[in-house]
Each structure stands twice: as C-alpha cells, then as structure tokens.
Amino acid sequence: MTTTLIRNAAAIMTGGGANEAARLAGPDIRIEGQGIQAIGALRPQPGETVIDATDCVVYPAWVNTHHHLFQTLLKGDPAGIDASLTPWLAATPYRYRASFDEKRFRLAARIGMIELIRSGCTTIADHNYVYYPDMPFDSSAILFEEAQKLGVRFVLLRGGATRTRQLEAELPSAMRPETLDAYIADLERLASTFHDASPRAMRRVVAAPTTVLYSISPAEMRAIADAARKLGLRLHSHLSETVSYQDGAHAMHRMSPVEFCGEHGWLGDDVWYAHLVKLDEPEIAMLASTGTGIAHCPQSNGRLGSGIAPVRELSDAGVPVSIGVDGAASNEAADMISEVHMAWLAQRARRGMAAQPAYRGGRFEGGAEAASVEEVVHWGTAGGARVLGLEGIGRIAVGAAADIAVYRLDDPRYFGLHDVAIGPVASGGRPALAALFCAGECIVRDDVLPGVDLAALRREAALEVRAMMAESNRSAATRS
Known part of the structure; x- marks a missing residue:
C-alpha cells in the first residue's frame, strides 16, 4: 500500500474538542491508503512520497x-x-x-x-x-x-x-x-x-x-x-x-x-x-x-x-x-x-x-x-x-480519515505570528496550500488543482453573469 509522509510541520491542529488534545507536537504524519497511520517523529520509508511541511501548519480539512x-x-x-x-x-x-x-x-x-x-x-x-x-x-x-x-x-x-x-x-x-x-x-x-x-x-x-x-x-x-x-x-x-x-x-x-x-x-x-x-x-x-x-x-x-x-x-x-x-x-x-x-x-x-x-x-x-x-x-x-454523521473524518488522529490541509504561511499577513498554529483562523486571508488530502489522495499540490484552469473559469463566469443580467433586464422591461 502506498504511503505519504507529511514531514516537519511547524504546528498541528487536531480538531479536538474540549476534552481532547487540540494540538499535537508531531511533527510528522504518515498517510497509508485512505487513513492516518502514524503521528510523531517519523523516518521516511523507502519509496514513500514526502511532503515537506517545514514552516507549514497542518489542520484537519x-x-x-x-x-x-x-x-x-x-x-x-x-x-x-x-x-x-x-x-x-x-x-x-x-x-x-x-x-x-x-x-x-x-x-x-x-x-x-x-x-x-x-x-x-x-x-x-x-x-x-x-x-x-x-x-x-x-x-x-x-x-x-x-x-x-x-x-x-x-x-x-x-x-x-x-x-x-x-x-x-x-x-x-x-x-x-x-x-x-x-x-x-x-x-x-x-x-x-x-x-x-x-x-x-x-x-x-x-x-x-x-x-x-x-x-x-x-x-x-x-x-x-x-x-x-x-x-x-x-x-x-x-x-x-x-x-x-x-x-x-x-x-x-x-x-x-x-x-x-x-x-x-x-x-x-x-x-x-x-x-x-x-x-x-x-x-x-x-x-x-x-x-x-x-x-x-x-x-x-x-x-x-x-x-x-x-x-x-x-x-x-x-x-x-x-x-x-x-x-x-x-x-x-x-x-x-x-x-x-x-x-x-x-x-x-x-x-x-x-x-x-x-x-x-x-x-x-x-x-x-x-x-x-x-x-x-x-x-x-x-x-x-x-x-x-461522518464520524470517521474531521480529526488529525491515528485511524482517522486522511483529510488534511497543509498550509503555507508565506504571505505577509502571517509574518510576525508568535503562534503560527492560529494563523489560518486568526489572520484570515487565504493561506496557500502546500498540499490538501481527501481520503488519502492529494487533490491540491503547491496550491494547484490538477486540471483546473482558473483563468478560463473566470472568463466563463463573467460571460454567463453578463448574459444573466441582460436576460433579467429584458424580463423586467417586458413586465413594465
């Protein structure tokens, strides 16, 4: 079974509630198949994919x-x-x-x-x-x-x-x-x-x-x-x-x-x-x-x-x-x-x-x-x-589904944080994604969604919005 190692995270938020640990020291997380197999100070395995999370913070997706x-x-x-x-x-x-x-x-x-x-x-x-x-x-x-x-x-x-x-x-x-x-x-x-x-x-x-x-x-x-x-x-x-x-x-x-x-x-x-x-x-x-x-x-x-x-x-x-x-x-x-x-x-x-x-x-x-x-x-x-009712997701824990966001805090809005773990929530904005996993699959890498052309989507959206506005104006004119 293929594995992925998220290595050397600066901070890990678990999603835990009042009676659970809200943070883990890590600094590493191993994904095996669709789930989280291990958390701690981990060594890369032969053939394992490694995601460098240096200076990154990890959240449950x-x-x-x-x-x-x-x-x-x-x-x-x-x-x-x-x-x-x-x-x-x-x-x-x-x-x-x-x-x-x-x-x-x-x-x-x-x-x-x-x-x-x-x-x-x-x-x-x-x-x-x-x-x-x-x-x-x-x-x-x-x-x-x-x-x-x-x-x-x-x-x-x-x-x-x-x-x-x-x-x-x-x-x-x-x-x-x-x-x-x-x-x-x-x-x-x-x-x-x-x-x-x-x-x-x-x-x-x-x-x-x-x-x-x-x-x-x-x-x-x-x-x-x-x-x-x-x-x-x-x-x-x-x-x-x-x-x-x-x-x-x-x-x-x-x-x-x-x-x-x-x-x-x-x-x-x-x-x-x-x-x-x-x-x-x-x-x-x-x-x-x-x-x-x-x-x-x-x-x-x-x-x-x-x-x-x-x-x-x-x-x-x-x-x-x-x-x-x-x-x-x-x-x-x-x-x-x-x-x-x-x-x-x-x-x-x-x-x-x-x-x-x-x-x-x-x-x-x-x-x-x-x-x-x-x-x-x-x-x-x-x-x-x-x-x-999806109790198998939403946490960073061994045995949980590997739905994981790895955020880069490389925008100036995150510079100067005394506690980098709080950056995505406290500072807001949009931290870039070093990686995003869903069910163990990496669906975003280096802030890119494979096969998604954002510029083309923007143009298509703009065309459709203009057409919808024109249709709405014609309809209003007909009613009046």
Whole structure:
C-alpha cells in the first residue's frame, strides 16, 4: 500500500474538542491508503512520497455543513446587496433561479467547489433547492459528478418545496412547487443511487426541505421525516434566521420555531439547522436536550443584517456546532477560511456587545474569551463531521480519515505570528496550500488543482453573469 509522509510541520491542529488534545507536537504524519497511520517523529520509508511541511501548519480539512452552490454566479447583485433576508430572496436568488440551465448550474457548482477546496475544505454539504416539476436536467446528479471530478466528499442536502410564499408565486415556472409524493420518490431515488452510510462516506444524501416553516405543511414535515429515517437519512433545513421566523411561527402556530419543529418530528441527533440566529433560552435547551445541531453561517448572517447566532450559549449547552458558508449570493467570499475567521471574531463581538459600565451593574469589559481558535477549528472540522454523521473524518488522529490541509504561511499577513498554529483562523486571508488530502489522495499540490484552469473559469463566469443580467433586464422591461 502506498504511503505519504507529511514531514516537519511547524504546528498541528487536531480538531479536538474540549476534552481532547487540540494540538499535537508531531511533527510528522504518515498517510497509508485512505487513513492516518502514524503521528510523531517519523523516518521516511523507502519509496514513500514526502511532503515537506517545514514552516507549514497542518489542520484537519474543513467540513462545510451548509451551502447553496448554484448561487456562485450571483455574487454582489446590486438589487440585493443592501437588502435583508426576505427582500433579498425576491431580489436575487428567486429572480435569477429560472436563469439556471444545466450549463450554468454545473459551472456555478464547479466554481463554488473549487473556491472551497482552495480554502482547505474537502467535505461539502450543499443545500440544493433547484428542483421543480419537469426539470430538464438533474441538478442532484450534476453536484455529485462535479464533486467526484474534484475528489471531495459531497453531501446532498435535498431541498425543495411543496408550497410557496407569495413572493415566489409570481415568479417563473422554475419556482413551481413539487408534490409530496414526487419529493419522497426522488429522495428514495437519490438514496438508492448515491447514499453511503459508512463513517467515511464520499457521498451522502439528506432530506432538507428548504425551510420547514414555510416550504412544506406540518403534516408533510412528519411524512418527510418518517420517510427519511426509514431510508437512514438525516434531516436539515433553514430555521430562525431572522425575526420573521419568530413572527411566522407565532402567527401560524402560536409557538416558537424550535417548539414547532419539535411538535412535528424535526428535532433529534440526526437533525441540524442552518442559522439559528434568533433563539430564546427554552429553545436552546430544547436543541441541547435533543442533540439537534447548528450550521453556523456568520458571514451570511452579517451580510444580510440578520445578527449573530448565540453559538457560545449553544455550545455551552451541549448543542452540536458546525460551520457553513451559506450561498455566495449572501456571502461574496464563500470559503471556509474567511468563514471561520468571522466565526472567531463574531462570537467575541456578540459577547462584548452585552458589556455594561460598572456604574450600571456591568461585570466585564469585553468578550475576548467567547471563542478560542482551537474551538473554532473544532466547530469547522470535527463538529461538522458530527452533524453530518461522518464520524470517521474531521480529526488529525491515528485511524482517522486522511483529510488534511497543509498550509503555507508565506504571505505577509502571517509574518510576525508568535503562534503560527492560529494563523489560518486568526489572520484570515487565504493561506496557500502546500498540499490538501481527501481520503488519502492529494487533490491540491503547491496550491494547484490538477486540471483546473482558473483563468478560463473566470472568463466563463463573467460571460454567463453578463448574459444573466441582460436576460433579467429584458424580463423586467417586458413586465413594465
């Protein structure tokens, strides 16, 4: 069996949580087959591939637990750039959704995956909701195909809706809802074709109606949850991203969003939600007691003005925490390095906002203790593996899958660090990859993805964006 030696790393982050070692001295890591075979002071073996990690830091490869890859071609749309969630939905993703044919969908998915890979991410969970009756292409298959080409793990969060909000109802046929029977039938098809239940799976399928509060009925929530669990699939959706979720749940059901989900079978250790920005204490307790997780998306929540999720409180209560980049249409830098950098800062800022002067009863000055770099690394790696049910990944440990990012800190933003291990999270930016491994395969070497022409992708993206804008302008002119 072929082996690879990552040699002489300056620092190794493990992804370990509060009760595990967050760092290892190493300085060497041996990969054998798809897994990590040894860690320590190791000698090269005859014929072994050696990766020189001198002055580099090693992290577990990131696990992104919530994305909308099709939105990669919707970055910086002027109509939605200063809008909060609900008007932004109408202004950007719903307005352009009908513009995505097979070619554009595939291009967006490929560029989005490459953006993530270049940040050191090898597990991508995409909440795809581009589904409608009589679609001329299979968006699910395209996503799995593009992930396989790039050599990364892919989790399809199969979105969709059986009913629409008014803002969707006036839009083109691509917004038409599915039937419950069609949704469940496709879930069964996807599970039989792509789903692998093993702890190091390269392919997974999850039942993920776009938002359980608005996209499906309460009865359908139970039906989908029952069908998914019979198939051995996990559950995912958006929840409590803004106050509109609180208002909607109260107006329609006279309960909080989390209570509503609990009433209809959508809490449990096989469930996680994106966002969870607006929560009260009883909701946090319910999430914790049921093991329901969060995909924390701090950059999108900041960009849309939604707020900062109470991740410190959630983590302290025992809620499984992971990191997601959300869609590029509400996060113009949809990569994991910028996301974890924001997560580190935002929890500190949230805690600091609660500070009061002593004469008003204040007891602390700021919130710098609210999240450590080691904790953020855990959320973005092992934490993500936990909510996805991929317990064999997300850690640097003997026996774990060899999903490993080796970062070069050769950009000036990393010069002068007293602790180089924290550089990728604390300094942000994009540290170059000396190497990136997924399931033991080196998919990036010397910051290059084999077979990927970034200049050609940039030109193709620019052409498609100009065409989509022109189509949108013509459509607006016709309506007026």
